[in-house]
Amino acid sequence: MRDFSYLRAASADAARQAAALPGAMLLAGGTTVIDLAKCGVAEPDMLVDITHLKGLDRIEVDERGATIGALARMGHAADHAGIKSRFPAISEALWQAASAQIRNMATIGGNLMQRTRCPYFRDPANFRACNKRQPGSGCSAIGGVTRGHAVLGTSDACIAMYPGDLAVALIAFDATVHLGDRRIPVDDFFLLPGSTPDREHPIEPGEMITAIEIPGFAAARRSTYLKIRDRQSYEFAAASAAVGIEFEADGRTIRDLRVALGGVATKPWRARAVEDVLKGKALEPDAVRAASRLAVDGAVDHGANHYKIELAPRVVARAILKLGETA
Ligand code: FAD
Ligand code: SF4
Numbered sequence: 634m635r636d637f638s639y640l641r642a643a644s645a646d647a648a649r650q651a652a653a654l655p656g657a658m659l660l661a662g663g664t665t666v667i668d669l670a671k672c673g674v675a676e677p678d679m680l681v682d683i684t685h686l687k688g689l690d691r692i693e694v695d696e697r698g699a700t701i702g703a704l705a706r707m708g709h710a711a712d713h714a715g716i717k718s719r720f721p722a723i724s725e726a727l728w729q730a731a732s733a734q735i736r737n738m739a740t741i742g743g744n745l746m747q748r749t750r751c752p753y754f755r756d757p758a759n760f761r762a763c764n765k766r767q768p769g770s771g772c773s774a775i776g777g778v779t780r781g782h783a784v785l786g787t788s789d790a791c792i793a794m795y796p797g798d799l800a801v802a803l804i805a806f807d808a809t810v811h812l813g814d815r816r817i818p819v820d821d822f823f824l825l826p827g828s829t830p831d832r833e834h835p836i837e838p839g840e841m842i843t844a845i846e847i848p849g850f851a852a853a854r855r856s857t858y859l860k861i862r863d864r865q866s867y868e869f870a871a872a873s874a875a876v877g878i879e880f881e882a883d884g885r886t887i888r889d890l891r892v893a894l895g896g897v898a899t900k901p902w903r904a905r906a907v908e909d910v911l912k913g914k915a916l917e918p919d920a921v922r923a924a925s926r927l928a929v930d931g932a933v934d935h936g937a938n939h940y941k942i943e944l945a946p947r948v949v950a951r952a953i954l955k956l957g958e959t960a
Contacts, residue, residue, distance in 0.1 A: 638679045642686065647839065648797050650812075651681040653839030659683055662739040663703065664731075666748045673757045674748070674766060684740075694719055698849040703742030703811075703842040706731065707799070710741060710908035720847060722805065722875045731859045732867045745800055745810065745822070746834070749793035750869055753777065764790045765830040779935040781869070784942055785898035791830030792935055793899060794821065798860060800873040800894035803845060804903050806853045811844040812836065819845070822846040823900035847901060852889040854878035859952040860895070861944060870896030872945040874928075876952040878916075882954035885915045891947055896929055897941045904928040907949060916957040918950075925950035 639660075642648035652659050652719050656678030660666055669675035681765055683689070694715025701710050706711055710716055711727035730736065730744070742870075753760040753773035763773035783794040803819045811824045822935040833874045847853065856877035861869040865913040870920055873895035879888045893905040906927035914920060 634673075637677045639682065640679055641682045643685075643841070644707060645689070645813075646685065647675045648681050648683045649839045649841050651679065651783065652841065653670075654679065657681055659841060662735075662745040664708070664735050665743060669748060669755075673754050674755060683841070690740075690764060692716065695723055696849055699723075699847045700844050701741050702844050705741050707731070707741065707744060708736035709891045711736065718854075720802075720806070720853050721848060722802040722853070722858045722943075723799065725875055726802040726860075726873075726875060729858065729866075730798040741799070741819055741845060742747070743861045744797060745842060745845070746798055748833075749798045751793040752781075754793060755836065765793060765826070768829070768831050775935065778937065780811065780937040781937050782935060783899045783930040784896060784930065784934050784938055784945075785902055786825050786892070786900055787933060787935075788826045788828065788830070788899075790828050791826035791899070793826070794896065795862060795898060795900045796896075797901070798870065798873060798895055800901040801853045801873060801893045802856075802858055803847065804873040804901040805856070805877055805891040805893035808845050808847040810842055811846060812840045813843055815840070816846075817899070817915070820903060826899050850877065850889065850891070851879040852891050854892070855879065857952055857956055858946055859955070861948055870895045872941055872948045872953040874881075875948065876913050876931060876956060876958045878953065887911050887914060887916055890953070891951070892922070892928065894945055894949070897929070897932075897945045902913065904949065906930055911953075918954060920944075921953050921957075922950045926952070931954040938945065 635873040658677040660680040660682045691702045717724045760773040762773045782792045808819045810817045860873040875893045879890040890908045892907045894902040910924040
């Protein structure tokens, strides 16, 4: 790991100014940025520590929704009484992410900015070709080992899977990322790789995530996050689904449905086709299973990741039916 300087920012404005300098990176919990520096993917000249900045760790929840400060720890947000009761999918997504130690260090803002786990991306010493790391160098994953790669939202330049859990739940409930005064819907905060996989977010140098805001939809209140992975903890998703549902007064007809997928796409993936087909219908297991297949419309596999195309609709259907059981 190469040497870098360390700055403890005195204020949010000072952090933004310092982070705008070439070679500077923000340091929050450090659970991603230090790993990336160690493996040579990130080569910061300066880390700008923001962990102690006042007010950015606040979590506020009421009937209109929730605002979670960028410096709130993942573990704190997962365990927050208001998040657990009004946004169970968000609490569950956080609980199932990483390990207890990491959740106690890692922040909400850092979580949104985490990078792909594509092994070729994280091994510059052995794999030179990676368009995300080095634009125009090619993609070592295409034609390589692809079991953990994406089947949705891919391009000829990059098939890296978006690994996070929280953002999947956020996208289902139309959350917004606050960059100070600028607001970006979470869906727009994550960019498809296209021909520029190195550009992952529409965030400019010197901009900093300050909070996320989640509207208080009824469907968020009856929601869940189902994560299927190779082992039951400390593992990224093979496929996951954040689902929220609101029923009409009859308790069976679906008034509102939210479905988003993780572990299968290059960004957190909203499955609107599933939502549109099921809204207004009674919750019926066969109809749910058939509609859930729409979640992977347009999916393209690269051999070893084909199983995700089979798995993802089952995860979606199981999550929807589980919520139906509690109606
Ligand atoms: P840092 O490492 O401090 O920063 C990460 C990046 O975000 C850096 O580029 C930094 O400059 C930038 N940044 C930080 N804060 C801000 C801000 N406010 N505004 C703009 N940019 C900012 N995640 C999951 O979702 N699910 C998992 O199952 C999971 N498993 C994991 C397993 C392991 C072994 C590890 C190491 C990580 C895992 N993670 C998982 C990822 C983990 O959640 C992230 O490492 C963590 O959330 C990053 O937060 P941080 O505060 O430590 O960020
Ligand atoms: Fe790089 Fe993307 Fe190819 Fe992985 S899939 S090697 S991140 S270009």
